[in-house]
Amino acid sequence: xxxxxxxxxxxxxxxxxxxxxxxxxxxxxxxxxxxxxxxxxxxxxxxxxxxxxxxxxxxxxxxxxxxxxxxxxxxxxxxxxxxxxxxxxxxxxxxxxxxxxxxxxxxxxxxxxxxxxxxxxxxxxxxxxxxxxxxxxxxxxxxxxxxxxxxxxxxxxxxxxxxxxxxxxxxxxxxxxxxxxxxxxxxxxxxxxxxxxxxxxxxxxxxxxxxxxxxxxxxxxxxxxxxxxxxxxxxxxxxxxxxxxxxxxxxxxxxxxxxxxxxxxxxxxxxxxxxxxxxxxx
Numbered sequence: 001x002x003x004x005x006x007x008x009x010x011x012x013x014x015x016x017x018x019x020x021x022x023x024x025x026x027x028x029x030x031x032x033x034x035x036x037x038x039x040x041x042x043x044x045x046x047x048x049x050x051x052x053x054x055x056x057x058x059x060x061x062x063x064x065x066x067x068x069x070x071x072x073x074x075x076x077x078x079x080x081x082x083x084x085x086x087x088x089x090x091x092x093x094x095x096x097x098x099x100x101x102x103x104x105x106x107x108x109x110x111x112x113x114x115x116x117x118x119x120x121x122x123x124x125x126x127x128x129x130x131x132x133x134x135x136x137x138x139x140x141x142x143x144x145x146x147x148x149x150x151x152x153x154x155x156x157x158x159x160x161x162x163x164x165x166x167x168x169x170x171x172x173x174x175x176x177x178x179x180x181x182x183x184x185x186x187x188x189x190x191x192x193x194x195x196x197x198x199x200x201x202x203x204x205x206x207x208x209x210x211x212x213x214x215x216x217x218x219x220x221x222x223x224x225x226x227x228x229x230x231x232x233x234x235x236x237x238x239x240x241x242x243x244x245x246x247x248x249x250x251x252x253x254x255x256x257x258x259x260x261x262x263x264x265x266x267x268x269x270x271x272x273x274x275x276x277x278x279x280x281x282x
Contacts (some may be wrong), residue, residue, distance in 0.1 A: 001280050002048030003028040006064055008055045012258050020269040024277040033064050044071040050280040051075045054254055058086055058131050076276050077233035077253055084230045085253035086131050088166055098229035101247045108165040111151050117167055118147055124170040130161055171240050178239040180223045181257055183275035189264045190215045204259030212263040219246055226251055234272055
């Protein structure tokens, strides 16, 4: 079977996935999405039996996935999954509907409504963009003065999406969070992520470090439910340990796993490509 791995920045992960493909029975090619041209209604069978979509760009990943699916080629992850995971509000709604504990979340549709939303959550709180990764533009807001300064800044940005506001409660947790990598119904790797000195965000892209651990049955069940809630596939489920138990705050679509791989003995890229191969066979 032939597979394509699309990307718009060739990282360690994409190279590792391509190297691991042969052990799963896939003949995988790396394809730069920036060079792709699609003719609507054409089959584009040169992409093979299945495509693993790995673009970093938010809009390019969605458009590439839509175009490939429109050509009749299966994509991991599906467009419906990518659309939910790439929008924090959509993810929060999906998790809430599935009965999965998440941080309390408020969405304000204008700068005038932000103070009311913050008042209901209480300080400190976390302000996040509706889409994004690597912890970019995620801020801890500790008081009303800081909130007003951030809102004033965001109102000057050209993107109208920045003029609406996604706020979450600040969860008091140990100095770490949890990343579980999922492929279908299999938990591939589970790591605690620790922030570097002077930073509260645990993203590996910001210097965070990872340490493997064995999840308990409660966390396993929550991770499986979260994966199912967004539509399944290859996902990174992020959780925190609160005083009332686990809460899941994000489900990520195009995951980086170099940090997690440094902490576990199993080959993450091989496990992910085995899942892609199983999808191709179905």
